[in-house]
Amino acid sequence: MSSPPDPAILLTGTILMASCYGAGALTLVLARWSGRLAIAAGHVAALAGAVAGLGVSLGVLLGDQGRTLTLPLPVLFPFARLSLSMDGLSAYFLLVISLVAIAAALYGPAYLRAHSPDAGRARQAAQVLALNVFLGCMSFLCCAGDALTFLLCWEGMTLASYVLVVSDDRDGENARAGHLYMVMAHGGTALLFIAFFALTERAGAFDFAALRAAAGGLDATTRTALFFLALGGFATKAGVVPLHVWLPRAHPAAPSHVSALMSGVMLKVAIYGILRFAFDLLAPVTGPLPPSWGWTVLVLGTTSAVVGVLYALQQHDLKRLLAFHSVENVGIILIGVGLAMVLCRREAAGVALATLALTAALLHTLNHAAFKGLLFLGAGSVLCRTHVRNMEELGGLARRMPWTTGLFLLGAVAISALPPLNGFVSEWLTFQALLGGAGHFHGPAGLAIVLSAAMLALTGGLAAACFAKAFGVTFFGRPRTSHAEHATEAPASMIAGMVWLGALCVVLGVAPGYAVRLLDAPTAALLDGPGASAVVSIRGPLVLSAELALTGTGATAISMTVLTALLIALAALAWALRRGSSGVARREAPTWTCGMSPTERFDYTATAFAKPLRLVFAALYRPRREVTRETAGTPYVASRIHYYGEVVDVAETQVYHRVQRGITLLSRIIRLRSTGRIHGYIGFVLGALFVALLLFGVGR
Amino acid sequence: MRAHGAGAEDPVSTEMVHAIIDDIGALLLFTMILIVAAGQVYRAIYAVAAQSLLIAIAGGVLAAATGNIDLWVIAGITLVVKAIVLPSVLHWVVRRMNVRREVEPVIPIAATLALAVVIVVMSFHLSASLGTVRQAITGNALPVGIALTLTGVLVMATRMTALTQMVGLFASENGIFFTAMAVTQGMPLIIEIGVILDVILAALVMTIMVLRVRSTVDADIADLDRLRG
Numbered sequence: 001m002s003s004p005p006d007p008a009i010l011l012t013g014t015i016l017m018a019s020c021y022g023a024g025a026l027t028l029v030l031a032r033w034s035g036r037l038a039i040a041a042g043h044v045a046a047l048a049g050a051v052a053g054l055g056v057s058l059g060v061l062l063g064d065q066g067r068t069l070t071l072p073l074p075v076l077f078p079f080a081r082l083s084l085s086m087d088g089l090s091a092y093f094l095l096v097i098s099l100v101a102i103a104a105a106l107y108g109p110a111y112l113r114a115h116s117p118d119a120g121r122a123r124q125a126a127q128v129l130a131l132n133v134f135l136g137c138m139s140f141l142c143c144a145g146d147a148l149t150f151l152l153c154w155e156g157m158t159l160a161s162y163v164l165v166v167s168d169d170r171d172g173e174n175a176r177a178g179h180l181y182m183v184m185a186h187g188g189t190a191l192l193f194i195a196f197f198a199l200t201e202r203a204g205a206f207d208f209a210a211l212r213a214a215a216g217g218l219d220a221t222t223r224t225a226l227f228f229l230a231l232g233g234f235a236t237k238a239g240v241v242p243l244h245v246w247l248p249r250a251h252p253a254a255p256s257h258v259s260a261l262m263s264g265v266m267l268k269v270a271i272y273g274i275l276r277f278a279f280d281l282l283a284p285v286t287g288p289l290p291p292s293w294g295w296t297v298l299v300l301g302t303t304s305a306v307v308g309v310l311y312a313l314q315q316h317d318l319k320r321l322l323a324f325h326s327v328e329n330v331g332i333i334l335i336g337v338g339l340a341m342v343l344c345r346r347e348a349a350g351v352a353l354a355t356l357a358l359t360a361a362l363l364h365t366l367n368h369a370a371f372k373g374l375l376f377l378g379a380g381s382v383l384c385r386t387h388v389r390n391m392e393e394l395g396g397l398a399r400r401m402p403w404t405t406g407l408f409l410l411g412a413v414a415i416s417a418l419p420p421l422n423g424f425v426s427e428w429l430t431f432q433a434l435l436g437g438a439g440h441f442h443g444p445a446g447l448a449i450v451l452s453a454a455m456l457a458l459t460g461g462l463a464a465a466c467f468a469k470a471f472g473v474t475f476f477g478r479p480r481t482s483h484a485e486h487a488t489e490a491p492a493s494m495i496a497g498m499v500w501l502g503a504l505c506v507v508l509g510v511a512p513g514y515a516v517r518l519l520d521a522p523t524a525a526l527l528d529g530p531g532a533s534a535v536v537s538i539r540g541p542l543v544l545s546a547e548l549a550l551t552g553t554g555a556t557a558i559s560m561t562v563l564t565a566l567l568i569a570l571a572a573l574a575w576a577l578r579r580g581s582s583g584v585a586r587r588e589a590p591t592w593t594c595g596m597s598p599t600e601r602f603d604y605t606a607t608a609f610a611k612p613l614r615l616v617f618a619a620l621y622r623p624r625r626e627v628t629r630e631t632a633g634t635p636y637v638a639s640r641i642h643y644y645g646e647v648v649d650v651a652e653t654q655v656y657h658r659v660q661r662g663i664t665l666l667s668r669i670i671r672l673r674s675t676g677r678i679h680g681y682i683g684f685v686l687g688a689l690f691v692a693l694l695l696f697g698v699g700r
Numbered sequence: 701m702r703a704h705g706a707g708a709e710d711p712v713s714t715e716m717v718h719a720i721i722d723d724i725g726a727l728l729l730f731t732m733i734l735i736v737a738a739g740q741v742y743r744a745i746y747a748v749a750a751q752s753l754l755i756a757i758a759g760g761v762l763a764a765a766t767g768n769i770d771l772w773v774i775a776g777i778t779l780v781v782k783a784i785v786l787p788s789v790l791h792w793v794v795r796r797m798n799v800r801r802e803v804e805p806v807i808p809i810a811a812t813l814a815l816a817v818v819i820v821v822m823s824f825h826l827s828a829s830l831g832t833v834r835q836a837i838t839g840n841a842l843p844v845g846i847a848l849t850l851t852g853v854l855v856m857a858t859r860m861t862a863l864t865q866m867v868g869l870f871a872s873e874n875g876i877f878f879t880a881m882a883v884t885q886g887m888p889l890i891i892e893i894g895v896i897l898d899v900i901l902a903a904l905v906m907t908i909m910v911l912r913v914r915s916t917v918d919a920d921i922a923d924l925d926r927l928r929g
């Protein structure tokens with residue numbers, strides 16, 4: 001390893017990152033003269049900020065282990081001192097943010113120009129401002145050294161992303177999505193405020209060191225209550241089932257590169273919060289974490305993974321489908337996090353397993369950011385060339401948009417956890433951790449972990465099915481509408497953004513051992529154990545192994561590099577064999593269609609593809625369909641058949657609609673009771689004051 | 701600058717101040733009963749003017765007793781603003797509107813009086829349990845202040861027209877003022893002035909509202925309840 005970089009350089013880098021994002025936000029004034037100029041300058045600034053962030057995070061991760069970089073901020077409030085503090089965990093999440101931000105900054109300008117060429121200058125200024133504020137707040141949230149900075153950045157992130165969600169199109173759906181997002185996000189933020197302020201009140205200060213010290217003196221019940229408050233707040237942001245309802249509406253509504261950031265990165269910031277609270281701020285001084293924490297997270301993660309992918313299967317809106325997959329992937333990450341929480345701070349074998357689980361979770365965080373970013377950018381390319389999100393109206397794009405098709409396929413393979421790409425690596429590690437954990441615990445706990453592993457396997461299979469559908473229906477076959485027929489390839493700068501993330505997917509998949517080295521600092525700091533490489537890549541960076549030192553369990557290992565080489569060799573062999581055996585003359589002929597001329601209506605549709613699973617999981621989906629026939633005079637000749645199908649989100653109908661009905665009923669009752677007479681209200685206040693005085697005033 | 705207790709050099713003795721404040725408190729309660737029982741708007745206005753005058757006198761007495769210059773200033777402002785200017789404004793508004801000179805109670809005046817009695821009794825009962833708040837010079841100012849405040853709100857709650865509600869607001873304001881003055885022996889001048897400015901502003905806004913609503917739609921504020929959604 002090279003010599004660790006000087007802290008002064010890293011601090012300068014951090015300041016540089018801040019000033020780039022700040023300058024990017026200020027380029028909105030350029031929109032007075034030219035919206036195009038403002039957008040270009042704003043994205044260049046965001047790119048510079050992201051590169052600076054990348055440098056700083058790599059510097060911290062590869063530098064001295066266990067060193068924390070701190071930077072006091074100028075005093076803004078008389079009651080609190082703001083500061084930044086960057087340890088391994090912060091730097092790792094900053095890395096994730098910066099990597100996707102680079103792609104988004106490359107992709108953004110051309111997308112905004114192509115998608116909404118007639119956008120007003122005010123809208124362009126708002127988008128430039130919000131994008132830079134969004135990126136800056138996310139970056140500094142991960143580096144926050146005190147509760148106030150954390151909450152300010154959290155709020156800034158929410159507000160900026162809200163602006164981006166409602167800025168894309170001026171239709172009612174965006175506004176409704178933004179509204180729902182705002183309500184849910186602030187509900188979650190309220191829980192976070194309670195959790196943080198309960199700690200700061202005890203500590204008498206805002207910085208994390210003081211909070212840690214104050215949390216040391218908490219009793220078990222308070223500690224657990226605070227953890228669940230924080231978990232509720234973060235889970236809302238992360239889109240954990242059943243708090244996910246805002247996610248599939250808000251994420252697709254934003255411009256596509258912002259969708260990539262929201263899905264790929266913003267959810268991860270919530271994961272960062274969970275890790276920070278569970279392992280650092282609220283963790284007991286000695287002994288394992290309370291078992292209820294880890295098991296809750298594990299159950300939530302498993303549920304989210306399965307439910308997320310099941311709903312994704314039934315979506316025909318490309319971006320919404322991807323948003324539901326984010327719910328699924330957050331679930332997979334939380335499975336690893338939960339397992340690490342259950343296992344950590346036990347004996348050596350347990351700590352090794354916990355390290356494995358946390359490595360899997362953190363690696364999946366990075367991997368998901370890469371491939372989900374790539375997929376959203378791919379969907380954005382399709383959207384800006386066709387202006388259609390419903391995949392039933394697409395089709396046949398493979399010949400028209402070859403680059404986009406190839407890159408989307410890459411992302412689809414990665415998210416389906418197929419080797420040799422990166423999704424496979426982290427899911428494989430999660431499996432190893434789950435199977436090891438099942439061997440570690442005996443009895444019901446082990447069984448539960450095995451069940452979780454089975455659910456993860458189901459999730460992987462369903463995700464592959466879902467992307468077979470999404471990719472096949474969107475890119476193969478014949479174009480179903482003229483929108484799809486007249487599509488052309490996306491501009492080069494958009495392709496560049498996608499290539500960056502695609503390359504990341506390939507590198508992380510083929511040589512994951514090098515990424516594991518980045519995880520040494522965060523895992524060692526959070527778990528007080530050996531770093532990630534000591535557990536996962538003990539046989540060198542090219543081989544992943546799970547050396548668990550468990551009785552009766554041999555170590556399993558896999559080399560992604562060799563696997564890739566084998567796959568390439570096999571493909572080359574198959575190609576060579578096919579070339580060699582083509583002595584017979586090949587004949588090309590149209591597909592036989594029973595004598596009819598083939599039309600695009602013959603293609604397999606997304607609805608039809610998902611039908612078997614809709615029937616299998618009918619209890620969850622509650623599918624509804626209506627078929628109406630219009631006949632021409634005689635019932636035997638149908639002139640037209642309308643089909644309408646819908647699946648419902650159980651959480652939405654069973655929980656949220658009931659809450660909504662309750663609130664509506666309550667407000668209707670209040671409205672009936674309110675007379676509008678001033679003296680009535682004054683009398684009510686007087687009476688209340690009177691009763692309160694009698695109850696609480698006397699006898700003190 | 702602040703109160704330094706009843707020293708030997710004070711021109712008025714503590715017991716005497718005590719007695720005077722108690723007497724003024726009794727008179728304040730009496731004016732309050734007049735306001736509640738007033739059948740005509742004029743009478744209520746005169747009663748509230750008298751009440752403000754009593755408050756100003758109480759301020760003067762306290763100022764003499766404690767030697768606090770601020771209290772003299774406050775007493776002077778109270779005399780000018782609350783005892784002279786605001787009642788004149790109310791009087792002018794009543795003349796301007798020229799109709800409905802009688803108070804329109806929501807519940808009968810006798811019932812309002814009974815409620816006022818309940819409030820006064822409860823105020824004394826409450827402040828008996830708040831023993832530590834009392835200071836040597838205060839006498840029975842605290843229960844009287846609470847009673848004035850709550851009864852003022854009661855007047856606001858039981859009158860239909862905006863004008864009488866304004867009278868209630870001023871009475872309630874007087875109660876707060878009296879409590880603050882007697883219990884703390886003079887709040888900082890800036891706060892007292894702020895409170896008085898508040899009252900002036902409220903009077904201004906309500907006057908404009910009443911006159912405008914009257915002149916444009918020929919209705920009283922009380923009729924605005926028809927606007928509810």
